[in-house]
Amino acid sequence: MIDRYTLPEMKEIWSDAYRYRTWLDVELAACRAMENAGIVPAGVADGIQGKVPDASRIDEIEKTTRHDVIAFLTHMEEIAGEQARWLHLGMTSSDVLDTAFALQLTKSLDNILQELDQLRDACRTQADRLRHLPVIGRSHGIHAELTSMGLVFARFYAALGRDRQRILAARKSVAVGKLSGAVGTYAHLSPELEKEALGSLGLEPETVSTQVVQRDRHSEMFNALATAAGNIEQMALTVRHWQRTEVGEAREAFRSGQKGSSAMPHKRNPILSENLTGIARIVRAAAGAALENIALWHERDISHSSVERVIAPDATTALHFMYRRAARVISGLVIDKKAIEKNISMTGGLCFSEAVLLGLVQKGLGRQQAYELVQRNAMKAWDEGDDFKELLKADAGIAEKLTPGEIDEFFDPSHAIRYADEIIDRALKD
């Protein structure tokens, strides 16, 4: 979690102060359930509620105890007095840690989903706005057939919908706590008490816990974040390609006062999109580490803990930041229609080669034979810059099957994207 890529609402969640407050929330939820069960005298939780743990004092105590939860509890006795000894009764540290971690994660995911929705709205707007704008489609970086600019954003919109589903599923997987004690047997607690306490926090109990909540849940979450980052990378990569000097079909907004290069005053670089491409690698790396956290020794080892201290804040804040930044990029895109048109026309209609091929097959030519007829003219157009349509008309082999008028009909842009509305509407209705 580096400041540069962390927005305030996420920084808050992963602050020491927030973590200790969340620990206290968990202890108090457990305490109240114990009060109801008659294990702890009524009123203890209310008496402690409102005391604010002091992170720096806890850190100081930890230097002696070498154990963070014990340091926290010691500090609670300092600030809440005698009654604090009722806290943590029959509980093990991980009851607090894992349950609080679930609260931090679900809150983080809620923030992420909110930003995802902003980006999705931006994609919807562009999809709608640009649905009838033809643009050359490219496979392998090479001109293929026409598509619609709106379709690109509808595709992003659909991908975000899938990410939404995956993140929601992952949220469910990690919205799980435990109050089952040192090895998950409720040795000094009970399933009922756990259910009540966790329920009050909005969490489910782990089906079968050990000392900890099972880590395949977190792996699922980090994977969902990494895949989501991959989809943002896809958008960023698209913008970077569009903004290439030779392509120029769209570019990131450039603020007044902004400088593209310390050396070259003419530069306007897609730096936000490049930045997003890089951050995606960071989120990806976290998923790999999380996968190694699943297999723990017996009823738990603590190897996963140092990993999660790093990757949980890093991956959640980074993805949250990515959505915010991507939304800004997508909303602010400057579309250059002239460049789009110039690119479409630069190959003299090669993007309609398949239509001609199919026309020849319809007229009874074998597929391979038709292919060769069209290909020989296309290669000539590429290599010598001749107009593809004119070459076709002049080709005797083709003239046997197709009249010039029939050939003209194959070169119709609006026919090429006639289904854009249907596809976009299908995507956006979700």
Add this chain to the structure above:
Amino acid sequence: MIDRYTLPEMKEIWSDAYRYRTWLDVELAACRAMENAGIVPAGVADGIQGKVPDASRIDEIEKTTRHDVIAFLTHMEEIAGEQARWLHLGMTSSDVLDTAFALQLTKSLDNILQELDQLRDACRTQADRLRHLPVIGRSHGIHAELTSMGLVFARFYAALGRDRQRILAARKSVAVGKLSGAVGTYAHLSPELEKEALGSLGLEPETVSTQVVQRDRHSEMFNALATAAGNIEQMALTVRHWQRTEVGEAREAFRSGQKGSSAMPHKRNPILSENLTGIARIVRAAAGAALENIALWHERDISHSSVERVIAPDATTALHFMYRRAARVISGLVIDKKAIEKNISMTGGLCFSEAVLLGLVQKGLGRQQAYELVQRNAMKAWDEGDDFKELLKADAGIAEKLTPGEIDEFFDPSHAIRYADEIIDRALKD
């Protein structure tokens, strides 16, 4: 996909012959939809149905065309004659490739789920059978409190249930094909035709395709496989720990005629579990590569293809194999109750230290003070091998609060696992 870790039913799915047959299935499904739409003469698909593509002949043709689908179509004209020119009409290679890939993946996942269920049954049986067997629980590899052996398997059962959900969700994500042409615009096809053809193959259309189905879907799948592999690794790691010479609580079955070491005739090693641990790393690695496949250039580049040629067979066959092998390990486990008892008793009751701590707190001691009283006796028991219970009784500070009889009550194994049934039943009811 190496033979050693590939079972026949998976080898079949990823064979050349199967792939080409699946391509033909896709072409015929599309052809039938075109017949219904009047684009292709009725009867073509029926006329070609049953022709079996010859993989080696296709490979030969590909040496010239440098393009696999074109080689396949050329070969189809060889074996099905004139009518084959109606195949692939208006389609692009990826219409065939991605749709066929979806069929191979869903078939693979079905096989995987079948093996998962076998393993899950094995875990259920052990959870049931061993539910009342106390075993020392361990955190950090150190004795903690008692748990039940059945709980361990109930935990595995629950984890497999989560993997089942994730794999089913991933199956849904990848059960998606496309017949939308070169850039996803249905330039020479239509959404209706796609829906009909894919429906006949049990697939959904991609919401917004480019030349290809979107690769976040596959990333989700590889991630689900990697997480599932992580859960098997967790089981394997547990068996390896149990089988350690000093622990000896359970071990893999050892076949007659089997040799553990070429050098040391006394060896019986947990080699199946170690093997599973290793294979998990392979499946994990595939997930990392799949994440890099999401972001493609514009309407597609083909960089993902070589990756998928390797990781799709590798990861699916490896996980399938892991489940089969893990089921054998879990079903065949030899449980050593004597060793289990010996381990429980080796610390003279240290695993009940928390009960004593809580007893002292109930008697009015502050938590930290109680902790120190119990800890000083526990450390003495560890270091000098003295009996923990006797030390407690002899400790004046403790004697002030607890009678010897009260202390005895804290050392009750059946109390420690009194909730085992409830937890196990909760897990197995799913």
Add this chain to the structure above:
Amino acid sequence: MIDRYTLPEMKEIWSDAYRYRTWLDVELAACRAMENAGIVPAGVADGIQGKVPDASRIDEIEKTTRHDVIAFLTHMEEIAGEQARWLHLGMTSSDVLDTAFALQLTKSLDNILQELDQLRDACRTQADRLRHLPVIGRSHGIHAELTSMGLVFARFYAALGRDRQRILAARKSVAVGKLSGAVGTYAHLSPELEKEALGSLGLEPETVSTQVVQRDRHSEMFNALATAAGNIEQMALTVRHWQRTEVGEAREAFRSGQKGSSAMPHKRNPILSENLTGIARIVRAAAGAALENIALWHERDISHSSVERVIAPDATTALHFMYRRAARVISGLVIDKKAIEKNISMTGGLCFSEAVLLGLVQKGLGRQQAYELVQRNAMKAWDEGDDFKELLKADAGIAEKLTPGEIDEFFDPSHAIRYADEIIDRALKD
């Protein structure tokens, strides 16, 4: 290791037959050292030398023994008779396996280095040939300043030199065997005997072995392969960018008879380079798995074995294939000088903006002030397509400092790449 990306000489190394022959080489080397030490009767090795193990028979025996080396030794007794019982004396399986693995790896690396050198030669040739060809340099995908096409290949050449060093260092790291027995203590052997036997195979002894050679050595190797793959990916990415329709500065050779698309006869795609991009991901993934193999239990566990069975053939054959293919791409590149010139001139000289900036600073303007003067004209040139040089001359702020003649001087291509020779010569002299 899939056939598609495996050349015959690498397929051979990783075949079963080769592996068993290598095992026999190791056994015979050890046997000869034992003969010299008087532990084994003279002549045994010579008597067995030349017997060829039958892989399928060994596999059959392994079905009973569940142990590959024991199956191999049993088979050797079958084909070499009585004297074969002297084989493997005092040795453990890993003495054979790890030493033979070292031989397979070093042979693989030698093959890889040979292909690397071929590619390096191809880069050298292009660097030499194209050293004076100006091409627009790009940062962020945006035109920056001029560079020379030869410099690009000199850069590749230099990168390959670094990979050569890393692979050689890794070769040294893995050219290490062991004949130190079950836990590395030479319980029934001796350091002297190991040194002699390994020396005859061209290997060094592990400094301190356990049952196995230490796996950080292999991690180093897989990392070197992954980094090398990354450098090939860099080249492939460059070619893909050059071949983009709008850029068109260079493209992969297209063979007669080749078809770019089953649908679009006009396509000529950079498929070899895209393929290399994908394979790089596979080699990368192997490095991640190898890193997990380092930490083994005590004197070894066998978890690394299944991983290496997959990644060692996969990563070495894939990189070997990549070099071969990359050499073909680089040698066969079709350079389009017209496109290169067109691209240079398309911005009306914006690539000289820094020269103007520095000229203004030399004339006494503050850097930031000069920057703004140049930037305002550059942005106008971008946005309105006006000629940058003419805009500068017409700008009153600039006219105060620079005459039209001085401005003209800044737009000199040959000045921009005046150091190309020096840099290229510096690189190629290595």
Add this chain to the structure above:
Amino acid sequence: MIDRYTLPEMKEIWSDAYRYRTWLDVELAACRAMENAGIVPAGVADGIQGKVPDASRIDEIEKTTRHDVIAFLTHMEEIAGEQARWLHLGMTSSDVLDTAFALQLTKSLDNILQELDQLRDACRTQADRLRHLPVIGRSHGIHAELTSMGLVFARFYAALGRDRQRILAARKSVAVGKLSGAVGTYAHLSPELEKEALGSLGLEPETVSTQVVQRDRHSEMFNALATAAGNIEQMALTVRHWQRTEVGEAREAFRSGQKGSSAMPHKRNPILSENLTGIARIVRAAAGAALENIALWHERDISHSSVERVIAPDATTALHFMYRRAARVISGLVIDKKAIEKNISMTGGLCFSEAVLLGLVQKGLGRQQAYELVQRNAMKAWDEGDDFKELLKADAGIAEKLTPGEIDEFFDPSHAIRYADEIIDRALKD
């Protein structure tokens, strides 16, 4: 870089203040070379030397410029006045950034190497001290043959030596800067000037740069760090195994006042070693991300930058911390000789089974036959807890070949580790 795992000397290197000071160092080195070349008036660098950039002010300016180096230069004009306009003449941002990055990395690596040496000393001391202490060797977690405790630390020592070499090689690879301008052509600079300036900073020039230093260099470094982390993980894993309750052969020192568990006062957990196991995963993850940074677009894209902002501080500070912590663990290890002896004797001499096997072969038995004779007694000893030696003596098949006295001789611990001194001395002499 989270505080918890960052020591002050590394925190310093990656602070904003340090970075800006390093940028200034680079600018001044370049400025001095330009003064010597007569491009910049003499005395400028001396006039600016000693001005301390204010990180927060630079951040403030960057909010407008959206460009960090331009913000820095603007700030330098604020604090050093008019003369500061001579800074950065003809340079591009990456000349400063990459060169300064090289300085931060080499300084980090120097710190890391210093800690590595501390850990290595700790291993040497233990290897020396424990060289004659027999301990049971284990493969697959199962007792194998005897080894010496000192050998384990000699092995760690040797591994650290290899890491030292790799990190030194990586240091050389990244001790490379560039002052070659926007696309690496020295458009407004010269190779001579670069050489002089970089030389004064202790760096080499990049052989062929683009706008940036080539990223395979950094990949090599992150890989070396990840492999080094893997070797620390190996040590940590060993300690964790030793400390397991049932093994108990060694354990981490436990400080007075330390608490092992908030719930269980008896706990003494190997938390430092578990922590190291986790941190290794973080360093590993960084290597994966670094591999993705190699392939950049044309003369650079900036996608690597955000990645490096995170992984460079993270991986270097984490490894530095790991070495410090590992040294503390290794130096402080509490060795329990009684437990070691108990474990050796628990199998009744099974660890000598190979000696018996070889004895039988020497007496003329076929290897497989001898194996079966020994194995049947070993399995009985395992399963029924009988004394292995006595079983052998009572076995008629064995009695035919070996007398009881001969059998006794095979059970000699000192013979088993007779080469420990030789191996350890061989390792430590490096």
